[in-house]
Amino acid sequence: MHASPNDSASAELDAAGYTQQLDRRLKLRHLLVYGMVFIVPIAPVAVYGFVAHASQGMVPLVYLVGMVAMFFTALSYKQLSAEFPFAGSVYAYVRRGINPFVGFIAGWMILADYLLVPAVIYIFVSNWIGGLVPGVPHWVWIVALLAINTAINVLGVRLQSRAHFVLLALELIALALFVVLAIRFVFVLGHGTGGFSWAPLYQPGHLSWGFIATATTIAALSFLGFDAISTLAEESREPRRDVGTATVLTLVILGALFVLQTWLAALAHPDYANLDDNLGFFQIARDVGGTALFVLFIVVKALATGVASALASQSAISRILFAMGRDRALPFGGFLAKVDARFKTPANAIAFVAVLSLVLSLSVPIVVLLQLVNFGALTSFLLLNLSVPAYFWMRRGQRTRPFRHIVMPLCGFAIVGFIFTGFDRTTFLFGGAWLIAGLLMATLRRQSSLPLGASP
Numbered sequence: 001m002h003a004s005p006n007d008s009a010s011a012e013l014d015a016a017g018y019t020q021q022l023d024r025r026l027k028l029r030h031l032l033v034y035g036m037v038f039i040v041p042i043a044p045v046a047v048y049g050f051v052a053h054a055s056q057g058m059v060p061l062v063y064l065v066g067m068v069a070m071f072f073t074a075l076s077y078k079q080l081s082a083e084f085p086f087a088g089s090v091y092a093y094v095r096r097g098i099n100p101f102v103g104f105i106a107g108w109m110i111l112a113d114y115l116l117v118p119a120v121i122y123i124f125v126s127n128w129i130g131g132l133v134p135g136v137p138h139w140v141w142i143v144a145l146l147a148i149n150t151a152i153n154v155l156g157v158r159l160q161s162r163a164h165f166v167l168l169a170l171e172l173i174a175l176a177l178f179v180v181l182a183i184r185f186v187f188v189l190g191h192g193t194g195g196f197s198w199a200p201l202y203q204p205g206h207l208s209w210g211f212i213a214t215a216t217t218i219a220a221l222s223f224l225g226f227d228a229i230s231t232l233a234e235e236s237r238e239p240r241r242d243v244g245t246a247t248v249l250t251l252v253i254l255g256a257l258f259v260l261q262t263w264l265a266a267l268a269h270p271d272y273a274n275l276d277d278n279l280g281f282f283q284i285a286r287d288v289g290g291t292a293l294f295v296l297f298i299v300v301k302a303l304a305t306g307v308a309s310a311l312a313s314q315s316a317i318s319r320i321l322f323a324m325g326r327d328r329a330l331p332f333g334g335f336l337a338k339v340d341a342r343f344k345t346p347a348n349a350i351a352f353v354a355v356l357s358l359v360l361s362l363s364v365p366i367v368v369l370l371q372l373v374n375f376g377a378l379t380s381f382l383l384l385n386l387s388v389p390a391y392f393w394m395r396r397g398q399r400t401r402p403f404r405h406i407v408m409p410l411c412g413f414a415i416v417g418f419i420f421t422g423f424d425r426t427t428f429l430f431g432g433a434w435l436i437a438g439l440l441m442a443t444l445r446r447q448s449s450l451p452l453g454a455s456p
Contacts, residue, residue, distance in 0.1 A: 006237055012085060013234065018326065022087070022234045023157050023344035028242040030161045031229050035250030037164045038225035038312035040304045041171050041257050045297060046124070048265060049280020051218055052272035056206045057199065059262040064201070065212065066219020067255030069419070072412030074226055074251045076385050078244030079404070081230050083391070085239035088323030089230040089316070090380045097387030097395075100329075101442055106383040107324050108438035112376025112431070113224070114317035116369045118310050118353065119360035122146065123369075125306030126361075128298060141306075142361050149311045150354040153318065156343040157235050160315060167308035174300040175261060177293065178285060182264040185288040192268040200266035217422030220415075222258070224377050225309075226251045228316035314353050321353070322346035329445075368430060375423065375431025378416050385413040 010020040026034075044051070048059060055062045080093040088095075090110050095103020122145055126138040152160055186192045193199075229247045233239040269275065269284045276283060286294035325336030340347040360369065388409035392398045398405065423431075 009085060009234075009237065009239055016086065018086070020234070021339040021344065022346075024235055024237060025158055026161065026232055026236045026242075028238075028246055030164075031232060031236060031242055031246035032249055032253075033161070033164045033168050034232065034312055034315075035226055035229045035246055036254060037168050037171075037304070037308040038228050038316070039223060039250065039254050040309050041168070041254060042175055042261070042297070042301060042304060043222055043254075044258050044262050044265075045281040045301050046278075046305070047218075047222070048262065048284075049272075049275040049277040051262075052266070052275055052280060053277065054218060055211070056203065057266060057270065057272040058201065058203055058206065058211075059266055060201045060259045062219045063222065063255060063258035063262060064219075066221075066223055067251060067258070069220045069415045070223045070226065070251055071248075072408055072415060073381050073385060074248050075404075076388050076409045076412055077227055077230055077247045079388055079409075080384070080391070081233065081243040081247070082240045085233045085236075085243070086323065087231055087234040087319045089227060089320055090384045091320055091324055091329075092233075093230075094380075094383045094387045095327075097391035098383070101446065102383060104324075104329050104442045104445075105435075105438050106380045107320065107329065108441070109376045109383075109435065110320060110380040111317070112372050112434050113374075113380070114228070114313060114320060115353065115356060116360060116373050116376075117313045118146075118149075118317075118357040119364070120366060120369045120373060121305055121310040121313065122357060122361040123366045125302050125310075128302050129306075132295075132298060139362060142358065145306045145310060146354055146358055148307060149314050150350060152311055153315050153350045154340065154343060154345055154347050156345055157232075157315075160311065163311060164308065167303060167311075170300055171304045171308070174296055175257065177289065178261065178297070179264060181289040181293065182268050182284075186264070186267045191287075193270050197267060197270075199270070200263050217419050220419050221374055223251060223254070224374075225312070226254075227377075227381075228312060231316040231319035234319075314350060314357070317353050318346045318349035321349040325349065371423075371427040371430045372434060375427050376434065378419060379431070379435065381416045382413055385409040385416065 006024050009024060013020050044059070044063065051059050051062055077093075080097060084092050084096050086092045088107070091103055091107030093103075094106035097103075122142045123138075125145065126141040129141050130136065130138055152163055187195060226247055229250065230243050233243050236242050265281060265284045266272070268288050272280075282294055282297055285297045289296075321330070321336045322339070324330045325333035327333070330336060336349045336352065337346070338348040339345065386409070389406050392401070392405040
């Protein structure tokens with residue numbers, strides 16, 4: 001009699017010295033939807049005007065470059081998630097792929113991403129809603145969104161998955177309406193370019209290494225979040241197979257959607273110079289679908305970001321805190337690793353993220369949060385890509401797949417390192433300070449014999 005996938009995955013967890021505490025319910029489709037709502041299928045809507053000006057109208061090319069840039073790192077996630085089907089994402093992978101000290105640093109840097117993302121989201125969304133409903137203080141919207149997302153997260157992964165499906169459906173319906181109306185606007189009514197054009201994707205006179213550098217930096221950051229799927233490994237029925245597959249599929253599917261919607265937007269409104277940086281896509285939506293589509297996109301974008309993406313973000317960081325707390329790699333690890341017996345969720349970690357998000361969103365300038373988010377995520381990606389050759393070639397001695405275990409992850413490392421060249425001095429200042437704090441904490445805990453996590 002064969003063991004079920006759930007039993008096999010739980011047995012692997014037991015063999016690693018852990019106990020199955022979370023609710024192992026998720027299938028591939030749930031993980032895929034989770035990744036899509038985290039990144040947001042209509043993400044270009046918020047930054048289209050800015051990207052159009054920076055790329056001289058070649059917005060689809062920017063997102064195509066970004067998808068290719070992140071693809072190598074997604075493959076590294078796929079390989080390591082198949083080897084280590086545990087919660088903790090990059091923290092778990094680097095800790096086992098290299099060693100616990102470097103794994104702690106990877107976890108510490110990804111904390112700079114995930115801990116701050118909810119606060120960034122709430123600030124953005126409260127500003128958007130404030131534009132539609134003036135007179136209501138922004139903190140009211142922040143508290144309301146926090147309360148909704150925290151409640152859903154605590155009540156269990158099944159409720160969260162249902163919410164993700166509903167919210168993703170709303171986004172895709174809005175996007176489908178835009179696609180249909182934009183095609184009608186351009187190809188039937190003859191507005192915009194009046195027909196098909198390669199200009200949004202390829203303008204040879206404007207292509208250069210400088211353009212590629214700018215495009216890679218802008219677009220790669222738009223894809224941050226595909227990695228969060230790996231935080232749900234201990235709630236997946238078949239984590240070795242499904243986590244990596246969902247990670248790569250999410251990146252490819254959303255990359256295609258980004259290229260499609262921005263290409264149609266560019267055809268509908270080729271004169272990008274007169275677009276507003278913040279409302280450019282909304283302006284185009286009003287051109288092709290009138291005021292109704294304009295308002296619909298604002299509302300759906302607010303829901304997609306303020307509920308769907310923030311919900312997924314809070315879920316992801318609570319799992320990383322849970323994993324690091326379980327290994328006693330963080331102060332108050334026992335508190336963070338506490339799992340609600342009824343709902344099988346890391347309730348304490350979820351509540352901690354909620355309180356921190358509230359404090360940060362009400363007290364820290366958003367520019368500071370954005371700088372630290374980007375630096376933290378990409379630093380952890382560097383370590384992740386190094387973990388693939390370190391684990392397969394150096395620790396396990398597998399020398400039969402050099403392209404998969406050496407070439408591909410080192411390409412990912414090089415691309416992520418290249419993106420760092422687009423950061424300004426302030427980003428390096430804030431990010432470097434966070435990195436130094438992590439190195440000091442790891443060193444002090446090692447010297448005091450406090451654990452950084454069990455050895456693999």
